[in-house]
Amino acid sequence: MRTVVLAQSQLRLPDASLFTPEQLDAEIAIMPKGKRALIHSLMGKDHAIAMPERQAQWEAERTAFKAVLEKHGVEVFRPRLLTEYEKAAGGKQGYSNDFVRDPWFTVGNYVIEGSLMFPQRRHEVLPSRNIMYAEVLPAACTYTALPQPEIMPLEVDDGGPGPFLEGGDVLVYGRHVFVGHSGRASTLQGAEHLRKLLAPSGYTVESVLMKPDILHLDCTMGMVREGLLAVYADGLLDGVPKALANWERISVSQEEAANLGTNGLPISPTVYVTDPFFKRIGDEVAKHGIRVEYVDFQISRGFGGAFRCSTQPLWRETV
Template sequence: MDSEFAPLRTVVVSQSEFRAPDSADILGHSMPVEPSAVEILEAVWGKDFGAVYPARQKAWEAERDALAAVLRRHGVEVLRPRLFTDDEKAATGATGYANFFVRDPWFTVGDHVIEGVLQFPHRRIEVLPSRELLLDRVMPSAARYVSLPQPGIAGPFLEGGDVLVLGTQVMVGCSGMATDELGHRWLAKYLEPFGFTVTPVRLPAHVLHLDCALGLVRDGLLIACRDRLPDGLPEPLRGWEVIEVSEAEAAAMATNGLPIDSDTYLTDPEFSRVGAELQDRGVTVEYLDLSVSRLFGGAFRCSTQPLLRAN
């Protein structure tokens, strides 16, 4: 992947599977969801989301199908992970399982495909539904394919939602809820011999990932919530034009849109104000309702993982 806004060629679009852990104690943190969803998701501890909310489950699946259709209309090759098997679901036990945000369990930087390690226990096997795609597409290619070491209690943890790519500059968010210092150090050690510079970006403890605070639109233009960037913009982005969003907008996923290329951007109609500012700057904006996906604390970027972005 050349950058976050290089033309999208091949992308994986998420499935919509979630069975919550038996209790909040298993998570070790509060559930990272949109604030308005807390009451809704309190009803699913130890249960499959679709069993509790069948209508919302159908709407959730329809959102991802609609997202795939929009991307195909723009000429993007769309792949989908498989669903979990019954044996995989059973093996997770009280921990639960998630197969709903393909952005996080693996990611691409340049011609490197990297399997990360997710901190929340119910997401630890989320890479498995994508692995057949990776074996099919990446193994025969010239790309490098690596994985983090198996984590101990203290990591390493490294999640794709924390990783933003700008050429040879890689920014990695660190809030403590997802990627940790050891995960950042591992990525830097791996990538720096290939000419990449890896910059850590400190995030407040309540912010799950960097893409919940910052999104790149095109060269020189970004969307950011300054309240979620206590040290300001990362060094590679200083001097860029910023479309600012509030803490409330960021919590609802205003920074989590998806550039199809440097001229075309996908976002939710909830963020029409941001969309209007993008249009004023010559960006074509398409809107798609991802309101169910946003309940889980993610939107367009979280629901997709590029296998190939290249000019």
């Protein structure tokens, strides 16, 4: 990894009045049980205002992560902060600027703006646009965006008007692209849009079906380096994809996966970043001659994302 965008830490969750109790429980069911009460308490509130000390800890996590990236020679960009106008425009749906992996992503020489299922996240790409204008438009690459999703009721959660395609569901292995599908984020229509875009350049796009209690593909499967996979295999309805079936596996438990155990970030084939909460996984990674860097990311993980979710690589060298 040579250049990466590292997320900011801004979040206001939607008003609870937008959900029935059953809908709200269903939406946060992907979170570990110990984190759900926090989400309930933050509905309709800006995290920085409601919990300033916790906000400072959250920002410190990203600062510590930035230091690790830069120590290993990675150039780090940050999205700008949301304007007050953008926050106000979110209305009861709230706003977010905290996980840069999902609103846009890169596949080879393609930079693609996705389409997010949660309404409060659909403008999350905007704080990264200045980086795209400065770094992407002048480059020899394709820059495109999926169609804007239609407005849909909350209960239409799968296969609806979309298309939805989120970066956390997109894992790239050479010319093979895996797109997760659990009904929580990316849809099969989103994968079809990606397939149509990439096929002329020789890419294969494969949909990977997951259990409905998993948000994104990188919450159940992570490529540590060539030939080594961290995976919660029981979360994959059809098992590990055939293209990765012969890779050596570090098995991740359901509890570890729910806490983002597969969401570490490989900086290079010899350096991997994870949380000390996953020391067991880190020890397994280290057995393969890989240096493991640990950063406490408990606040970020409490919102459903870790190291991969918090970063968007602009430039990786092929090794």
